[in-house]
Amino acid sequence: MRIGVLTAGGDCPGLNAVIRSVVHRAVVGHGDEVIGFEDGFKGLLERRYRKLDLDAVSGILSRGGTILGSARLERGRLDEACDHAEELCGELGLDALLPIGGEGTLTAARMLSDAGMPVVGVPKTIDNDISATDRTFGFDTAVGVATEALDRLKTTAESHQRIMVVEVMGRHAGWIALESGMAGGAHGICLPERPFQLDKLCEMIEERFSRGKKFAVVCVAEGAHPAEGSMPYEKGRIDQYGHERFTGIGNRLAAELERRIGKEARPVILGHVQRGGTPTAFDRVLATRFGWHAVEAAHRREFGMMTALRGNDIRLVPLAEAVSELKTVPEHRMREAESVY
Amino acid sequence: MRIGVLTAGGDCPGLNAVIRSVVHRAVVGHGDEVIGFEDGFKGLLERRYRKLDLDAVSGILSRGGTILGSARLERGRLDEACDHAEELCGELGLDALLPIGGEGTLTAARMLSDAGMPVVGVPKTIDNDISATDRTFGFDTAVGVATEALDRLKTTAESHQRIMVVEVMGRHAGWIALESGMAGGAHGICLPERPFQLDKLCEMIEERFSRGKKFAVVCVAEGAHPAEGSMPYEKGRIDQYGHERFTGIGNRLAAELERRIGKEARPVILGHVQRGGTPTAFDRVLATRFGWHAVEAAHRREFGMMTALRGNDIRLVPLAEAVSELKTVPEHRMREAESVY
Amino acid sequence: MRIGVLTAGGDCPGLNAVIRSVVHRAVVGHGDEVIGFEDGFKGLLERRYRKLDLDAVSGILSRGGTILGSARLERGRLDEACDHAEELCGELGLDALLPIGGEGTLTAARMLSDAGMPVVGVPKTIDNDISATDRTFGFDTAVGVATEALDRLKTTAESHQRIMVVEVMGRHAGWIALESGMAGGAHGICLPERPFQLDKLCEMIEERFSRGKKFAVVCVAEGAHPAEGSMPYEKGRIDQYGHERFTGIGNRLAAELERRIGKEARPVILGHVQRGGTPTAFDRVLATRFGWHAVEAAHRREFGMMTALRGNDIRLVPLAEAVSELKTVPEHRMREAESVY
Amino acid sequence: MRIGVLTAGGDCPGLNAVIRSVVHRAVVGHGDEVIGFEDGFKGLLERRYRKLDLDAVSGILSRGGTILGSARLERGRLDEACDHAEELCGELGLDALLPIGGEGTLTAARMLSDAGMPVVGVPKTIDNDISATDRTFGFDTAVGVATEALDRLKTTAESHQRIMVVEVMGRHAGWIALESGMAGGAHGICLPERPFQLDKLCEMIEERFSRGKKFAVVCVAEGAHPAEGSMPYEKGRIDQYGHERFTGIGNRLAAELERRIGKEARPVILGHVQRGGTPTAFDRVLATRFGWHAVEAAHRREFGMMTALRGNDIRLVPLAEAVSELKTVPEHRMREAESVY
Structure with a gap:
């Protein structure tokens, strides 16, 4: 299998841990080839990518930021990508694309998925506001x-x-x-x-x-x-x-x-x-698990999905569900913080 | 209400955060009186306790260990406590007892509860091996x-x-x-x-x-x-x-x-x-929430229960369930860690 | 001996370590009595102080801030203190005063010393800009x-x-x-x-x-x-x-x-x-040594002096010298930082 | 100038900071070429080295260990190196060699220097026991x-x-x-x-x-x-x-x-x-300064010397002096630690 990975939106600690985990699982576990697109969806559209082997991800587990870079994409260019989704995959020989990002990225991922691209999303937000997952790494x-x-x-x-x-x-x-x-x-x-x-x-x-x-x-x-x-x-x-x-x-x-x-x-x-900076152990574990499960989902051809933490387990949930509403702090959680003097 | 709190078993970061939270919620939120027993169940049996007001728990949120001390209790003395559970509560004017501890402590808590003591347990183990909760603080x-x-x-x-x-x-x-x-x-x-x-x-x-x-x-x-x-x-x-x-x-x-x-x-x-040492933010939040919910449970008279994390929510689960089996690492979690080279 | 200690000026990590060290050395090493004035020189003028024994300084070594509080003093009140320096010492039974502070505090210390008060200063500045010492704690x-x-x-x-x-x-x-x-x-x-x-x-x-x-x-x-x-x-x-x-x-x-x-x-x-916050090990050691040597200086009656780090040794230097000029970054130190790309 | 650098003896946090600083100062400040020998003196004898340019040292300031590796050298091989010191330099085109290491390494450096090699040593020991310098990085x-x-x-x-x-x-x-x-x-x-x-x-x-x-x-x-x-x-x-x-x-x-x-x-x-692991700020600054001054010393052709911290300044001291005796804890420093209860 040939798997593409990219990071989009604001950076957050744990992105590199996902990338590393994807490479480890795909290359070592399945004998896949992994390529990383630079600067988010931009790199996908501009065919700017590099091969990611074990050496390329050596030592990045504990490093903040993203070795692939990240950038915003204008809406127009995303539409363009959607119009040529299958073509793009064919040209690049992509069997799966794993975009790692927040609400905007996952919405884009869903559009690409609807347009026929084999996508498994990995949620990322420092703000922890994606409703389909108990937690996101970086938070x-x-x-x-x-x-x-x-x-x-x-x-x-x-x-x-x-x-x-x-x-x-x-x-x-x-x-x-x-x-x-x-x-x-x-x-x-x-x-x-x-x-x-x-x-x-x-x-x-x-x-x-x-x-x-x-x-x-x-x-x-x-x-x-x-x-x-x-x-x-x-x-x-x-x-x-x-x-x-x-x-x-x-x-x-x-x-x-x-x-x-x-x-x-x-x-x-x-x-x-x-x-x-360096992600906490919690974020590294969560990011590593997300990467592992995204590769497994790709191999099971469960596309249009996103990895999510539910209790102690990683589940796949539809991208549509993931981006339907912002997860905000409910009233009962605010009350728990009120007696602190 | 008069609420007793004690810490038993091996210490772990977050114990003080629970104690502080219990005091804050009980005193500020309900106007309760809180007493802390020294050295676990020993202090209960030997009537060694002190009043815990806001000043007593000032500054302990970020401190490791337990300001109440902790000690092992021999089985014989626990049986003795069970025999006189109601008497003990009466004498001390206790409306609720909140023991914070691991498997042994929660088993003792269950015995005391069965013997008629109004108990709400708070789970604690550095090893994260209590099956009824997704996570324990300290881990x-x-x-x-x-x-x-x-x-x-x-x-x-x-x-x-x-x-x-x-x-x-x-x-x-x-x-x-x-x-x-x-x-x-x-x-x-x-x-x-x-x-x-x-x-x-x-x-x-x-x-x-x-x-x-x-x-x-x-x-x-x-x-x-x-x-x-x-x-x-x-x-x-x-x-x-x-x-x-x-x-x-x-x-x-x-x-x-x-x-x-x-x-x-x-x-x-x-x-x-x-x-x-200092607990992580995650452990402080979990410990604080456990303390808050234990006090609420006491006020709702949900005794014989234990606080537990399920997803993002704190739930009350029967003590019996909590100590029925050790939560060990399942096969599928081990597999996730295998492709790491 | 009866030794007074106070902290003045902006706080900085290590103040508590000095206070603790003064108490340990004075009480354990010499059998002295130590009192701590609250909120800097204000506490001295207003006779607001408390006895500091071993228990009073237990656990403060690693804590930031100052248990004695700190506050600015208007110039007028300082002059007042100078006018009654000996009287004040007599009334309080003070054999030595150890003010811990920055440039302003040490200048005040010098004025009090000139007015007859038995003073040993301890320098403190987060900015490291006191010329008589190689380093100050907090920095x-x-x-x-x-x-x-x-x-x-x-x-x-x-x-x-x-x-x-x-x-x-x-x-x-x-x-x-x-x-x-x-x-x-x-x-x-x-x-x-x-x-x-x-x-x-x-x-x-x-x-x-x-x-x-x-x-x-x-x-x-x-x-x-x-x-x-x-x-x-x-x-x-x-x-x-x-x-x-x-x-x-x-x-x-x-x-x-x-x-x-x-x-x-x-x-x-x-x-x-x-x-x-918690001072680094370096700052705790330096602060502890300053406290120790300030007490020794008091016992040797070396007043009008200040503790200073010179190489690896602690020396006593005249307060006059300490506050004569600000230690700024010399040209040759700037050059060392220039080749960094 | 062509400058060689190597790390020998037990590793300690700050080695990479020295290497980086040497490269920055030599390449940017002087237009030199820098080569790094692998695994200490072994790499020198076996001609195993690589060019170190700005990219080679990018991101290593905060990393523990040494990118050059470190290894022990048997005495026999050192003697061999001394016998061919000038020859070796000629062959490699070395104008200066900067060995970074502890007592053993500096002794070897001195022997090589005596044998005619243009050497500037940089002291390194986690134990802080080199007498010619106030402190060593890593400690x-x-x-x-x-x-x-x-x-x-x-x-x-x-x-x-x-x-x-x-x-x-x-x-x-x-x-x-x-x-x-x-x-x-x-x-x-x-x-x-x-x-x-x-x-x-x-x-x-x-x-x-x-x-x-x-x-x-x-x-x-x-x-x-x-x-x-x-x-x-x-x-x-x-x-x-x-x-x-x-x-x-x-x-x-x-x-x-x-x-x-x-x-x-x-x-x-x-x-x-x-x-x-990551060196403290203190160690990074000291290591960076040592590297800077070692390059300067090489350009001034002050060979047979070692960088040393004296107060706040970096000085060059003869290697002979540096390794003459172990710096142990003197009696008066022990006394300062005695009143702690």
Whole structure:
């Protein structure tokens, strides 16, 4: 079999682990040939690829990023690819294509699949917001990085009687804020899923100080926003999902808390460090398993599917199902994080 | 409500996170009183306990070990506790007891529950071998420590053309070896669940060297053992599960590989570092959720149950089910780790 | 002997290690009594202190921040303290005061010493800019945090063909930028000590891309600024040292590089994570030694002095010398970092 | 100029950073050509080398081990090399040779230098025992790994009321034990430099327990040994330095402490994890500077010298001086670690 693999969308720790696993399983387990397309679907369309043998993936398991590169593809070019899907496969001798990516990539994968390309998708998102799988790799690493930052900030906040506002990734889904906030013991957690009440946040922090505590830490997703009227602000723009979006909620929230509570408040915007670097063991295992099962699915000719974690098992689920809706933080998960003082 | 909490059995990262979460949820969420028994069931029997308020659990979320201490209890004294279960609760004014522990502890919890004590168990095992829950906290931390060690050892092994044999925890279940072996890219993984073929292991390593690779790493669970006749050894003793047990499989395997393959082989026995120290974010979140749900279960008077992770949700399962059988690594999980060269 | 200890100025990892070491050496080694003043010199003036025995410092060696708190003191109140220095010592029964702090604190310490107070200072600055000592604790931890961030960012930068601009601490001295830049393999390093030439920076980055490299990382100290005319900017304010200061050089530099080079450039502002959290082993050892030697100096009645690292040894140097000039990055150290492509 | 570089002796984190720095400085700074010999001096004698350009050293700064490999050389072959030193250089067109290694390597380097080879040595030892330099790279990483292990072990020891005995590297010099012991807050530290008194160690630990403390941690160098008569033992063998040597002091000490004190004691032998993996920022900076200065020395034709850290500066010192005596832990450094309870 000749298997193509590519990585598309924002990078996230574990991509290389999938690539390596695909090569190991395909080459060693089945005697396949594997080629890797450069810079996502672009490389597919432009026939930019290289052969991936065991040596090509040696030492990459623990490396962040993607050895294949990643890039966005305009919609027009995707349509073009769909129009020539079978032709493309014929020309390249591709028996299966394994695109690794997030919602956009999996939607593209589904279109290519519908157009006749033999596709098995591998889900990837740092935000953990794909509904068909319990977890995606990269998320655990991001949560780990954010949690370590919260741990560090607590000690300095305490020494100076400060409020720390930590802005983490998560535009539409607040999983990173929820889990790093819980793991790092944040006293307030603000998610995109539910507008936060600034008054309540202030009240809780003031109560902490009144109990003799010397600091407070708030973990806020970049996509979080205050409830209407709860925080004076210039009206933000409306994004494609109909959510109001701000740039810099972390900075603005810190300024507002300082003003209201009268204690120093400092924002920390974690940014890209959350998506780089060595993946955690959890992410490496999940990525490796996804790669292994994607190859097996290709050999069973289960196309139009995507690997997914369900409990402890890896399952194949239809791509259509995978991209039908965003997995956001449900109400009952928010409640679990509420009693943390 | 007056809730008692105790930690029993071997310690593991996340115990303090459970204790903290129980206190937060009970005190802040319900206005309960929480007491912590010292040194496991011993403290219960000997009425050694202290009140746990918010201050008592401040700062312990990220700390390994258990602030309550832990100790083994002889069977005789447990029977004694069962005989006086209701009396004991009455005397202490206990409305619920939340024991946090592994298989032994949960079995004791079940006995106390059968004897009339209002018990909600919280499972804990570094080995991840409790069948009723997808994961237990502590396991992710242990796998992380072992994976970091494997990462470190690879570079030194490569520089000196050596074979490294890393012995990790796992007497009866090989989950730590499996996952750290996969995450750390071990070339051979030996689990207690299936006697390993020394010949096959040697063959695989020799093939690696013949391909120009300069090192090999083997990850072996402390409870792993060679297939009958595959490795000359003095007969080991038979343990309570009918498995043959050795002390020091890591040392013995390294010696044997060196002898057969003719390359330097070095054993590293990770030991107790796997169970100490700061828990990972994953373990802190799981432990926190377990604590939260145990308190909720107590308030709903769902006794005789245990918290469990199923997919992304926390469920209550009967203690009886929880301890019925050991969760070992199934054949299909081993296969996923086999194509790693 | 009755020894007082206090921490003043910005916090930094290792403060608790000094406090612990002072208590251990004084109490165990000499049978002294130790008291800790809260919130720096404020606590001294306001007689807010507590006894520090072995239990009080148990477990703090690896904790960031300071258990004593830290706060700024207005100049007026310091003068007041100086006016009543001997009186204050008499009233409190103080035989020695060990203030731990940076340039401001040590200057205050010197004034108190001149006014008759028996003072032994312990230098502390995350910025490593005190000239009388080879290193200060906290600095190694900050460099470690920044280096880990650079490591992480490289993988994500490479996957997306980006330029990353990492802003680290350092208003007047660029040690953190220099050492984390070298350790993290930054391709450009901008320090406060020497205005950077934007043209040269662009040229170097463009040359990298032209050699087929897929990313570049620039490490910039918060106090760095472009050479006159090299980067269009609104004139910054002039600070007390006569340096022109900007807020947000990281953000501005990223925007400028993107504009000129035509590749995506992203800023990451590390901020307070650099000064919080567990100190590195190096910082714990240095802090512990400083504490030990400060107590010995007090017993030898070597007052008006400060502990300092010289090579591998701890020496006592006059406070006057310690605060005479800022230790900035010399030209020959910058040159060592220049050949890094 | 044509510069050769090689790594010899046991590997240690930072070797790759030196190699990279040599290449960067020589190629970019001077337009030199650099070749790397494989497996230490063996590669030199066997003419096994490869060209090292910028691409060859890309991405290795943070990687442990050595891309050039390392191996021991028999004395006979070294003499052979010395006999043909000038010839060898002529044949290979070598203008300078930069061997990176420990005491043995530097002694060989000196012999080659005496024989007419243009040599600049770079010192390397995880044990930090080369007297001519304040520090060697690799040591800080090893201390970091050992300290993290001590941190982890304390929590588990405390939960179970145990004594932990951690054996770290250091056959003849106890620097790793001293600094990781101090940084990790070990209650007893045993070094090769001074036979330890078992009675005193027991007394100290018992006093701790009597003060209500629940655990103790002892950090012991692999080369430490008990004072004559203080611990019953089979007579060890005498090594080349006239020291009595044991295998497994960690195991034996744990057994003995358990027997005497009557508390569970567990040994942990850290082993090779101490010398593998990503170097700390400190080690990367030191290694990078050593590489830079070695190239500069070669261009100034300062041969027969070795790079050394003195305070904050890199100096060149004669190889003869460097290897004249082992740098062991002096009495005054041991005293600094004594008041830790």
